[in-house]
Amino acid sequence: MKVRLLHRDRDVDWDAALPDEADAVEQDLELGTLLDAMADGDPFLRGTARHALLRSLGAPDEIRYRHAVLADALANPAAVRRLFVRAVQGVETKRDSRFFWFRDSPDSIRQKSLGMLATLLGILREVRLTAEREADGFSSEGFTRLFETLRRELDDDYLDAVAAQLKELGFGRGALLSAALGRGNRATGYTLRQQTRQPLLERLTPGAGGMSFTVADRDESGMQTLADIRGRGTARVADALGQSTDHVLGFFATLRAELGFYVACLNLHDQLSARGIATTMPEPAAAAEAALRAGGLRDAALAFHLPNPPVANDLEADQMQLLIVTGPNQGGKSTFLRSVGLAQLMMQAGMFVCADSYRASVTTGIHTHFKREEDPTMTYGKLEEELERVSRIADRIRPGALLLCNESFSATNEREGSEIARQVTHALTDAGVRIVFVTHLYDFASSIDHIAAGGTSFLRAERHDDGTRTFRVIPGEPEPTSHGGDSYRRIFATALRSAP
Numbered sequence: 001m002k003v004r005l006l007h008r009d010r011d012v013d014w015d016a017a018l019p020d021e022a023d024a025v026e027q028d029l030e031l032g033t034l035l036d037a038m039a040d041g042d043p044f045l046r047g048t049a050r051h052a053l054l055r056s057l058g059a060p061d062e063i064r065y066r067h068a069v070l071a072d073a074l075a076n077p078a079a080v081r082r083l084f085v086r087a088v089q090g091v092e093t094k095r096d097s098r099f100f101w102f103r104d105s106p107d108s109i110r111q112k113s114l115g116m117l118a119t120l121l122g123i124l125r126e127v128r129l130t131a132e133r134e135a136d137g138f139s140s141e142g143f144t145r146l147f148e149t150l151r152r153e154l155d156d157d158y159l160d161a162v163a164a165q166l167k168e169l170g171f172g173r174g175a176l177l178s179a180a181l182g183r184g185n186r187a188t189g190y191t192l193r194q195q196t197r198q199p200l201l202e203r204l205t206p207g208a209g210g211m212s213f214t215v216a217d218r219d220e221s222g223m224q225t226l227a228d229i230r231g232r233g234t235a236r237v238a239d240a241l242g243q244s245t246d247h248v249l250g251f252f253a254t255l256r257a258e259l260g261f262y263v264a265c266l267n268l269h270d271q272l273s274a275r276g277i278a279t280t281m282p283e284p285a286a287a288a289e290a291a292l293r294a295g296g297l298r299d300a301a302l303a304f305h306l307p308n309p310p311v312a313n314d315l316e317a318d319q320m321q322l323l324i325v326t327g328p329n330q331g332g333k334s335t336f337l338r339s340v341g342l343a344q345l346m347m348q349a350g351m352f353v354c355a356d357s358y359r360a361s362v363t364t365g366i367h368t369h370f371k372r373e374e375d376p377t378m379t380y381g382k383l384e385e386e387l388e389r390v391s392r393i394a395d396r397i398r399p400g401a402l403l404l405c406n407e408s409f410s411a412t413n414e415r416e417g418s419e420i421a422r423q424v425t426h427a428l429t430d431a432g433v434r435i436v437f438v439t440h441l442y443d444f445a446s447s448i449d450h451i452a453a454g455g456t457s458f459l460r461a462e463r464h465d466d467g468t469r470t471f472r473v474i475p476g477e478p479e480p481t482s483h484g485g486d487s488y489r490r491i492f493a494t495a496l497r498s499a500p
Contacts, residue, residue, distance in 0.1 A: 001149055001251050005142045005258040006052070006350070008065050014051060014257055020396055021367050022054040024389075028368035028406070029341045033301040037271050038264035048257055049264040056348035060284040060362060066350025067281050068140035073262040074269060079134040081266070083127065084259040090123045090252030113241035120248045121163060127255075128154040265351055272354065277303045282347040282358035287400045289361050290434070292317040296356030299339040300346070303354065310335065311471040312356070320457040321429050323436040324445050326478040327461025332471035333438045334406055336461075340436055341366060341404045363434070364400040367393050371407040382411035390424060399432030406438045418444035445478035 006012050026032060031053065039046030057063050073080045093116055131147040138144055272279055278296060285291040296312040303310055313336055317323055325333050343353040345366055369389055372382075386409060397403065408424075409417040421444040425435060439445055448456065460476030463469060 001153060003146060003251070003254045003258050005069050005146065006066060006261060007062065008141065011254060012051075012258065014048075016055065018051070018054045019365060021365065021393070025054065025341075025345070025366055025368050026050075028370040028404070029338050029345065030301040031342070031345070033304050034268065034342070037304060038268045040264075040267040040271075044256075045260050045264045045267070048260040052261050053345055053349045053351075056345065056363070056366065057350060058348075058362060058364065060286060063284040063348060063350050063362070065141065069142040070262060070265055070350060070352070071281065072138045072140040072143050073266060076134060076137045077266050079130065079137065080259060080262055082130055084256065084263045086123055086127045086130065087252050087256035087259055090120055090127075091249065091256050093119050093123070093252075094249055109239075109242050113245045116245050117241065117248065118163070120245070120252070121159060123252070124154055124248070125159055128159075269352065272300070272303060275303050276309050277354055278356055279352040280355055280357055282343070282353045282355070282360065284347060285359060285361045287361050287363070290319045290321065291359050291361045292320065292434075293360070294340075294343065294355050294358045297336075297339050297343060297358065298354040299335045300342050300354040301338065302335055310339075313339065313473050315340070315473075316475075317457050320455040321434050322425065322448065322456045323459060324448060324456065324478065325436065325438045325459045325461070325473060326440070326442075326445050327459075327473070327476070328463045328467075328469065329440075331461025331463060331469045332473060333461050335471065336459075336473040337404055337406055337436060337438050341368065341402075344402060363402040364398045365396075366402050366404070367397055368404045369393060369406070369408050370404075371410060383409070386411055387420075394428075397428070397431075397433055401433050403428060403433055403435045405435060407440065408437070410440060414441060414443055417441050418447075422448060442478055442480045446480075 002011065004011070031050075035046050035050055035053075038049040057066065128150045131150040135144070135147045135151075138147065269279060277298060277300070292315065294313070294315040297315060298310045298312050311332060313332075325336060327333055339354070343355060343358055344360055344363065346353045347358065347360060348362060348366075369386075372385065372389075390408075393403070409420045411417070412420075418441045421437070421439065421441055425437065425444075425448060428435060445458075458475065458477050459473050460479070461469070462472045462474050462476075
């Protein structure tokens with residue numbers, strides 16, 4: 001049985017390596033805060049959510065498919081959580097039964113498999129009953145197909161027949177084997193036979209239907225010989241039971257992982273709702289549209305560090321390949337940049353985003369280049385370290401990717417930093433990369449529109465005349481100052497007023 005809740009036509013490869021830029025993106029966008037909220041204390045959910053977020057979907061149709069399944073989950077959270085609990089129970093059956101293959105005899109494998117399958121059969125029945133009870137509340141292709149598969153392949157007649165077969169393989173009436181004599185009169189061709197109902201006379205008079213022998217209670221050698229004979233006769237059955245057990249466990253493992261992503265989304269949605277943060281299903285667009293617009297966009301991670309919802313921003317950047325964000329210190333530029341990155345990451349994972357509306361083209365990858373602290377190993381100077389990271393990004397980035405730069409190349413003087421930024425921006429925009437660049441480099445920001453390929457949009461962190469920051473980012477040309485004096489006056493005003 002296929003689960004297919006995350007992809008229409010394939011299972012997720014959970015063992016696939018994450019992109020090389022995954023760690024940097026996680027650090028720069030403060031993704032750990034979101035992952036903790038999604039996990040809600042469950043390490044498995046955290047790992048599942050991290051994998052889904054950092055391995056972006058690459059086509060609008062794939063995103064819409066996942067959005068539809070998520071919409072069903074948001075409309076039926078209790079049912080989805082119940083299914084997830086059943087899937088966890090199925091996976092943990094192996095651990096609870098101490099099921100191991102190595103050093104086990106065929107008969108031991110048969111007995112363990114029978115015990116596990118009997119337990120798993122009960123859980124499968126509960127999963128199907130849940131699907132039958134809840135099916136009317138679901139409309140997405142993913143859930144309706146899964147529920148239909150469960151109803152069709154796990155009906156009562158089938159489950160009852162499997163239960164009867166498992167009971168028969170328990171050999172409550174003993175095992176009926178046949179064999180032939182081979183070379184040197186050694187037994188060969190051991191075969192397990194299906195038993196028919198024993199006639200009444202044979203049941204009342206053991207041995208009446210043929211020859212028999214009895215092994216003495218303390219004849220350990222005889223007992224071992226019988227066990228070996230039964231093991232040879234049941235080896236193929238034990239192998240088939242073991243494979244069946246693995247198949248059912250594989251189904252539950254896939255169901256747990258794929259439902260786990262949606263349960264993690266439910267956890268995040270519940271916590272954002274409790275903080276008054278609006279969410280919406282974004283609209284993915286084809287890469288050729290170069291779409292990027294948002295209404296009421298918020299930094300999803302910052303919402304967990306403030307007592308009140310973060311300031312929301314609007315963004316109109318359709319067809320814009322380069323966004324330059326300037327403005328005063330501590331004006332909300334970095335927060336705005338993270339909000340764009342997180343929204344794009346969440347959209348391409350098939351999630352909701354923290355906004356009133358969000359429409360963007362899919363990217364071939366999301367990369368970040370944020371200012372770092374001094375290298376503690378003293379391997380590189382700050383500028384050298386920045387250039388090293390840019391080089392690694394250039395080796396991996398592809399046309400259609402999104403690059404988020406935060407105060408890049410600020411480790412040197414204005415003139416040199418601006419020239420490096422111009423060269424990098426020019427090369428990447430020519431290669432078809434969209435860039436959102438937060439910078440204090442006025443020389444760079446004021447000249448970039450003359451050399452950047454594609455459209456350029458200028459945004460500025462809002463500042464009132466009295467120096468008050470609104471933490472909103474609005475359209476605006478670069479200014480030759482970052483208003484550092486505002487910070488000086490705010491920090492030292494009290495000391496200056498009290499000085500003699």
